[in-house]
Amino acid sequence: MSNSTFDADGITLEKVREYVWEIPQEGDMRTPARVLASEALLEEIKEDKTLQQLKNTTHLPGITKHAICMPDGHQGYGFPVGGVGALDAENGCISPGAVGYDINCGVRMMKTNLTYDDLKGNEQELVDSLFANIPSGLGGGGIVESGVDTVDEILARGVDWALENGYAVEDDLLHCEDEGHREEADPSKISQKAKDRGKNQIGSLGSGNHFLEVQRVTDVFHDEVGSAYGLEEDQIVVLIHCGSRGLGHQTCNDYLRKIEKQHQGLLNKLPDKELAAAPAGSQLAEDYYGAMNAAINFAWVNRQLIMHRTREVFERVFDRSWEEMEMDLLYDVAHNIAKKEVHDVDGEERELYVHRKGATRAFPAGHPDVPEAYRDVGQPIIIPGSMGAGSYVLRGGENSMELTFGSTAHGAGRLMSRTQAKNEYWGGDVQDELEAQDQIYVKAQSGATVAEEAPGVYKDVDEVVRISDELGIGDKVARTFPVCNIKG
């Protein structure tokens, strides 16, 4: 291996500059592909199909500049998790596999004015109460039990529905990506089957890597931005990570099947059937976009209801109103979405379907889509690490529009499969160790889930965030450490 190339078992990456690697265009690739990573992270990324999948995505019509893999990238369905693909919205296409099965899987951070000392001694009561009151695990049971009419309203209006029904305050909408609502949602494009799956899961965490975590802020790296975000050391915050449950999963599946049937021509030209895409301008592209936006609204309501219930739990445990505890939403970011955005491409303004799959929007200071409260410092970005590592708050960096279509990483990224994790770890032992060594209280529906999510199955979130910060796509603002964690 020379200084300027990295050999990944048959795929050679050329070093463009520090932390920027390029797979040159060849064969039917329409653009080069880029990986943003240190050599240490590349050593992990090359171990699965991520790089081949990344190359494959450059075959998608309308791919612009290059396909990009974030420092936390790993293999996914067709398109890598941690992938960003900007596809021309007029002449390109839209691909459900490049959005992900869990449409608008995402994360929000709610602040409090409590300190770690206020909470110490109450951890067990708090974790028990959160676990008892917030539905989690596979299958049904949500905070709101409803008919399909309510599902339709949620799909159409997102967090506006929650506001009108007493589950949100105006301020919650103002501190959410897209204000908790995609205008282009079309509930009529979501199948009855998807709605039936969703109707009893409104306000539920789900399983897998989804969780609710009470954390304490351990470091504030940037005074000006930390103060604009209202973050200080020892403060208690709450992180909620979940998505669109069965409704989003069913929607992704429905459209993959439709595309396979109706757009065989395009499919046959792609190197992987899992990249199935609907050509821009086709009826199916419009239908999927309407359905995906509706599922995005559903996921935002899901996180909103869980946050609402969390406020109620804190009120009972700490015997004060949530307003008194200043339990305000810092921000909510989507991890699995596509959005029509206008970007500058070689001096030309172009409308693109920006696919962010396991990637976070990271708009810099001054961008009109950054909420007014944060416009001067940049959009908040929340990057969860494992339940033993804690998380980061970043802000959209100056270089994100040029390097990544305004995106950065979304998490630590898995190191091993769920099956492998269950062979390596025993859930109960992981819980005991976290409590004894780090005073982290974990409560889960299933020990298997704890084993699958053991801290050791994740990459080093510090290293992922370091690369984002060094590249100036998302800058470090604060770090948190877990106190209580509930999961499915």
Next chain:
DNA sequence: ATGTGC
């Protein structure tokens, strides 16, 4: 991620 295969 997911009424734990597509």
